[in-house]
Amino acid sequence: MNTLITIVMFLFGSVIGSFLNVVILRYRTGRSVGGRSACFSCDKKLSWYELVPIASFATQRGKCTGCQARISWQYPIVEAITGILFVLLYARFAYLLPTMPLLFGILFAYYAFIASVLVVLSAYDMRHKILPDGLTMLFAGAAFVGMFFLKGDALILHVPGIWDLCAGILLPAPFALIWLISKGKWMGLGDAKLMIGIGFLLGMSGGITAVLLSFWIGAAFSIMLLILGGFVKRGGVFSMKMAIPFGPFLALSTLLAVIWQLDLGFIAQMFGGSF
Numbered sequence: 001m002n003t004l005i006t007i008v009m010f011l012f013g014s015v016i017g018s019f020l021n022v023v024i025l026r027y028r029t030g031r032s033v034g035g036r037s038a039c040f041s042c043d044k045k046l047s048w049y050e051l052v053p054i055a056s057f058a059t060q061r062g063k064c065t066g067c068q069a070r071i072s073w074q075y076p077i078v079e080a081i082t083g084i085l086f087v088l089l090y091a092r093f094a095y096l097l098p099t100m101p102l103l104f105g106i107l108f109a110y111y112a113f114i115a116s117v118l119v120v121l122s123a124y125d126m127r128h129k130i131l132p133d134g135l136t137m138l139f140a141g142a143a144f145v146g147m148f149f150l151k152g153d154a155l156i157l158h159v160p161g162i163w164d165l166c167a168g169i170l171l172p173a174p175f176a177l178i179w180l181i182s183k184g185k186w187m188g189l190g191d192a193k194l195m196i197g198i199g200f201l202l203g204m205s206g207g208i209t210a211v212l213l214s215f216w217i218g219a220a221f222s223i224m225l226l227i228l229g230g231f232v233k234r235g236g237v238f239s240m241k242m243a244i245p246f247g248p249f250l251a252l253s254t255l256l257a258v259i260w261q262l263d264l265g266f267i268a269q270m271f272g273g274s275f
């Protein structure tokens with residue numbers, strides 16, 4: 001892949017990520033997304049060079065230039081992750097660029113939007129331990145509409161197959177049931193609502209794959225935290241009781257499934273067999 005395009009896509013993604021940070025912070029606070037960004041502690045308006053993604057955090061060493069208040073790591077992390085996602089999505093659809101640039105543009109814009117919603121959802125879940133309906137339904141709506149227009153990587157207006165339509169209902173159903181039985185202790189209803197969009201976006205095979213993958217990644221991450229927790233126990237940084245939000249793992253595996261076109265064949269491969 002062309003190095004220059006990679007850099008440009010990363011910068012483009014990080015600028016969008018910088019906007020997503022504003023959305024994450026202001027969503028459901030009643031503040032509009034417009035208007036100049038300011039420091040939360042001293043209200044100092046940020047100048048243009050303090051708004052440059054990632055670089056500004058690095059040069060200011062994570063502090064406000066006005067009052068020295070610490071700036072959240074959320075900023076550079078969201079910017080970097082969005083940048084990486086844009087590069088990966090570019091790579092995923094780049095093969096269309098020489099012959100069908102318009103189709104490339106539409107697919108890239110569609111999945112970049114999906115990825116952006118999932119980034120906001122994940123960050124919001126980490127901050128507030130909740131997946132707001134507005135975001136899970138925006139994701140589900142975008143995925144639902146996409147079903148009628150997208151057939152693989154082709155743009156064809158069509159009625160989706162019965163399994164694709166059902167995936168958005170069948171995929172979350174068992175988890176909604178778990179939520180009901182455990183009275184919300186084992187799983188949040190927000191996670192089940194997120195799976196509506198995952199089902200519509202990926203279909204049955206891809207949807208099941210993404211959910212299984214999210215459990216594996218979540219388990220691996222939890223084990224890692226436990227091991228780390230053993231090392232820094234005295235510091236009390238990690239604890240077994242720490243509730244790890246599940247939304248980010250679902251979002252991550254969904255995007256991995258989009259980028260690498262994972263379906264149940266991938267799961268079978270992991271177990272050394274094939275369907």
Ligand SMILES: [Zn+2]
Pocket residue numbers: 039040041042043044064065066067068069
């Ligand atoms: Zn300040």
